[in-house]
Amino acid sequence: MPARTNEWGQPVGEPVPQWRPSPPPSGRTLNGRHCRLEALDPERHAEDLYSALRSAPDDRDWTYMGDGPFSDAGEYRLWADKAAARTDLLFYAVVDNRSDRAVGTVSLMRQDPANGVIEVGNVMFSPLLKRTAISTEAQFLLMAHVFDDLGHRRYEWKCDSLNAPSRRAAERLGFRYEGTFRQAVVYKGRSRDTAWFSIVDSEWPTLRDAFRTWLAPANFDTGGVQRRTLAQTRAGLID
Template sequence: MTVQAGAFNEFDQPVGPEVPAWKPRAQPPRTPLTGRYCRLEPLDVERHARDLYEAYACAEDGRDWTYMSTGPFSDFEAYWDTASRQAVSSDPLHHAIIDLETGRAIGTLALMRIDAANGVIEVGHVAYSPLVKRTRAGTEAQYLLMRRVFDELGYRRYEWKCDALNAPSRRAALRYGFQFEGIFRQAIVYKGRSRDTAWFSIVDGEWPAISRGFEQWLTSENFDRNGRQRAALADLIAAARA
């Protein structure tokens, strides 16, 4: 990985590129985002909690929660308590994923560690039920948040972090166009365990190509009559970058 230098200062030291007329960015708004297959809404326990609990209950076991700070949930009341805390939080700012075909909430994800002064933000708390995994809606949900961060709000850096042992999450980050940056050792203690954290990012200069890859992947023409993709997202992003 190369380190970006813009020029040399009066002491002949390399310094980073200038960012002309930089201003702090706005906080993410609590407004919906609508795509072809899903809508993202700020989490609301009255509207979303029952749908989400039932969607998560479709899983055969609790493995989806191994690397999450919450869950699994023994009953609806336990999930309601967690969702109630998440719904009033502004950072993380949790969103429910609404399936446009059914109108039901089928998963959640959040914008978090919001550093508006420097234009840096993270996507996290990604809790996909079996109803949203490996679907167009699941991929589009990620794209809608990215588009808000880069195109609407003008942030410079978008981060993905996960337990370094969480292989599915690491694969997902690469599929979505994130670049692996390294491992922060013993970064977190959660559920009584030590966590090494894998860091990934997208920066604003990379976003146009990644956006084109998502848009191409999400078109109806990219899927056959059985719903199978014709071109993989990672391949489309790689082609757009080339």
């Protein structure tokens, strides 16, 4: 497709005449079959979250996080109080619908409503949530809120370029790798090169259909094992 040009023959981007700034996330509860996302409330969630996170055999999950690990429940509660009070980002607790307990956290951050851009970050999923349908549904609920409810154009995922599990998770969920920003961040006394991933609104309809198909009960056997992976499901819709 030939590039658009202006009156001086310079290449320019596609016009978006109907674009209006997107609203910021409201913090309302996002409900799914397996889980729900609630705005982080330390009074209701902190104790469950600390218990779930401490079920990990060691502290390796905190290596690439900006905060943590936490020495005790009181220290975690102090973090949760500060996180919930922040106005520059919105933390959610991921609540397992079966147990009615919070088992992980995630946030919407670097909010840019004027350009319809927002980032998912601070993903800390406990062992009770990892590699379950809950973890995938939690990410889907947040994506659907960003694109369908708020009308954003771009959804970002960033991580330490050395964080292989985070990179794999981004790609599994349908994010596209865009490049690495060298020496972008200093945290925990270390330099970080930041890997950038994104989903844009034109890609969302296919991804949404793939998530819905993958999460459907028919995709799981009686033992709860998936019949098709998310990548296979997505590929089947594209072919």
